[in-house]
Amino acid sequence: MMNDSVIVWVHGDALSPTNPALEEFPGAPAVFVWDDALLRRYGTSLKRIVFMYECLLEMPVTLLRGDVAAQVIAFAQAHDAARVVTTDSPSPHFESILTRIEQVYPVEVIVPDELIDDDVHLDLGSFSRYWRTAQKYAFGRGGD
Amino acid sequence: MTLSPAMRRDFADRDDLIAYLKAEFPDAARTDAHVSETRGGRRAALERLAVINPERYAATRNRLDGAVTRLSPYIRHGVVTLAEVRDHALRRVKRYQAEKFVNELAWRDYWQRVYRQRGDGIWDDQADYKTGFTRQKYADSLPKDIEAGETGLACIDGFAHELHETGYLHNHVRMWMAAYIVHWRRVKWQAGARWFLKHLLDGDPASNNLSWQWVASTFSSKPYFMNRENIERNTNGVYCRKCPLYGGCDFEGSYEALERRLFPHKPPSER
Numbered sequence: 001m002m003n004d005s006v007i008v009w010v011h012g013d014a015l016s017p018t019n020p021a022l023e024e025f026p027g028a029p030a031v032f033v034w035d036d037a038l039l040r041r042y043g044t045s046l047k048r049i050v051f052m053y054e055c056l057l058e059m060p061v062t063l064l065r066g067d068v069a070a071q072v073i074a075f076a077q078a079h080d081a082a083r084v085v086t087t088d089s090p091s092p093h094f095e096s097i098l099t100r101i102e103q104v105y106p107v108e109v110i111v112p113d114e115l116i117d118d119d120v121h122l123d124l125g126s127f128s129r130y131w132r133t134a135q136k137y138a139f140g141r142g143g144d
Numbered sequence: 145m146t147l148s149p150a151m152r153r154d155f156a157d158r159d160d161l162i163a164y165l166k167a168e169f170p171d172a173a174r175t176d177a178h179v180s181e182t183r184g185g186r187r188a189a190l191e192r193l194a195v196i197n198p199e200r201y202a203a204t205r206n207r208l209d210g211a212v213t214r215l216s217p218y219i220r221h222g223v224v225t226l227a228e229v230r231d232h233a234l235r236r237v238k239r240y241q242a243e244k245f246v247n248e249l250a251w252r253d254y255w256q257r258v259y260r261q262r263g264d265g266i267w268d269d270q271a272d273y274k275t276g277f278t279r280q281k282y283a284d285s286l287p288k289d290i291e292a293g294e295t296g297l298a299c300i301d302g303f304a305h306e307l308h309e310t311g312y313l314h315n316h317v318r319m320w321m322a323a324y325i326v327h328w329r330r331v332k333w334q335a336g337a338r339w340f341l342k343h344l345l346d347g348d349p350a351s352n353n354l355s356w357q358w359v360a361s362t363f364s365s366k367p368y369f370m371n372r373e374n375i376e377r378n379t380n381g382v383y384c385r386k387c388p389l390y391g392g393c394d395f396e397g398s399y400e401a402l403e404r405r406l407f408p409h410k411p412p413s414e415r
Contacts, residue, residue: 014222016186034151039169043342045176047311049169050162051345054184055223057161063151074145087222090260090350113227115253124261130254131247138250139239140230 005082007031008061009072009101011094014087015055020110021085022060028085031075032056034065038093069100076105087112115140158183175342180311182217182345189218198233202244207378208314216346217311219252226253252351259350266353267334269362276409279332286335290325297394298387299375300324311345316378322359323369327406328394333360369406372396 008021008030022030039049056063064071076084083106086098101107111118116137123129151168155161166173182188197211204210218224226249233242259266273279289295293304303317313321318340325336333356340356341347357363372395376384384390397405 012221015184016189016223018186019222033148040171043175043338044172045178045308045311045342046162046165046169046172047176047178047180047343048345048347049165049172050179051182051184051217051311052221053161053165054188055186055221056184057153057155058185058187063153064148065151066148070145071148074147077145078147090256092263112222113225115226115230115249122257124254124258127251127254130257131250134250134253135247138230138246138253139234139242140227 005080006085007072007076007079007081009033009084009086009107010056010059010061011068011086011089011097012052013089013091013094014112015052015059017059019059019087020112021087024110025085029075029079029081030059030061031072032059032061032063033068033071034063035068036065037067069097072097072101073104081105083108085110176308178309178311180309180345182214182310182312184217184221184223186223189215189223192218193224193229193232196229196233196236196245198237198242198245201248202241205244205248206316207380208316209380212314214312220346220348220351255348255350255354258354266349266357269360270354270357271362273367274361274365274410275327275367276407276411277330282326282330282332284332284335286325286331286339287329290329291339297324297389299379299383302383307340307343311343313340313344318355319359319368320370320375322356323367324394326356326360327367327369333357333362367407369399369402370395371399371402 006025006028008025008028010019010022010030010032014021062075064075072084084101085108088109088111098107098109116122116134120133120137122133152164155164162179166177192213192215196213196215200211201213205212215224215229219226219229230246230249233245269279273282290300290304293301295301300321303313303321307313322333322336325331326333337353337356340352341349344352354363359368361367372384372393375395387393395402403410
């Protein structure tokens with residue numbers, strides 16, 4: 001697959017150079033967008049921004065700000081991309097941005113490594129009900 | 145659609161970066177301009193990961209000087225994954241020595257799964273308070289003296305300053321702060337949760353809000369609270385020793401006495 005037709009959208013749940021979308025498409029243009037509206041809504045303090053910025057400086061990523069979906073789409077257009085690749089997040093805000101990007105570009109969402117394989121059915125009614133099943137899988141292949 | 149101008153990536157040093165971000169994000173600096181000593185980035189995360197001690201963690205994690213990992217900001221932002229931290233722990237110690245450590249990692253996994261299921265519903269009470277009070281009896285906003293660190297309680301004020309200055313609180317401290325705000329001051333958990341999310345480097349709506357709800361009893365079977373003896377023991381008494389209210393503070397007393405005082409309308413059968 002040609003890397004030059006893809007851009008990677010990096011978001012705040014995957015601020016690592018080992019982000020699986022970056023690893024799958026090394027050299028592809030990548031972008032992170034500071035979500036000004038979200039920062040205002042949460043009243044995020046400076047130290048959180050500094051921490052995230054330091055993470056981003058270790059990553060091969062262009063830093064933009066503003067409306068996330070609009071900026072990702074503009075970045076894809078500027079790079080003549082055919083599609084967008086990103087990593088999964090449980091956040092409903094991520095879902096809504098994703099939906100807007102998908103109106104313009106196909107988006108591939110890569111699921112980062114999880115503690116427990118996603119095909120295991122877990123009862124989320126309480127932690128103890130969850131753990132009754134989860135403990136059989138949570139130790140992965142590294143346990144004795 | 146137009147691209148915004150790219151933000152800078154070249155900085156002489158950390159001070160240069162901080163000055164740039166203060167200018168670029170003036171609202172964030174107005175909220176609080178402190179910068180944490182905890183540095184972002186994969187390199188810093190791997191340095192922390194290299195020195196974890198899962199066995200000592202299990203024995204000491206409730207104490208403020210316990211062998212906690214301080215990995216939470218990195219986990220929250222995906223700088224390291226839970227699977228990576230787990231695999232690293234299991235390379236260092238036997239499985240039985242890592243049981244508690246992995247169990248605590250699983251709490252984060254659990255909260256994330258609940259978030260996926262309930263979305264922004266995690267901002268709503270998942271059930272009624274089990275304190276004998278309806279939600280209408282709780283205030284909507286955080287009292288100013290708590291945020292300013294001026295309650296007069298040396299521990300609570302110290303924790304508020306630590307939150308603002310470092311963006312970190314030990315998990316036990318988070319539980320005490322939440323219990324103080326919700327049960328002693330009778331404030332809705334959402335007000336405290338919003339305050340924490342402004343400042344915690346690991347602030348994540350799922351872990352944060354659902355843990356507040358666990359303390360409040362809107363996502364657990366009973367309210368969590370502590371007494372002075374618990375705080376004194378787990379802090380090595382550093383706050384109690386300098387507290388002008390020592391011996392007569394709000395947290396003084398047995399759990400039974402505090403429960404009667406905090407939740408007078410709770411039926412005795414539920415105590």
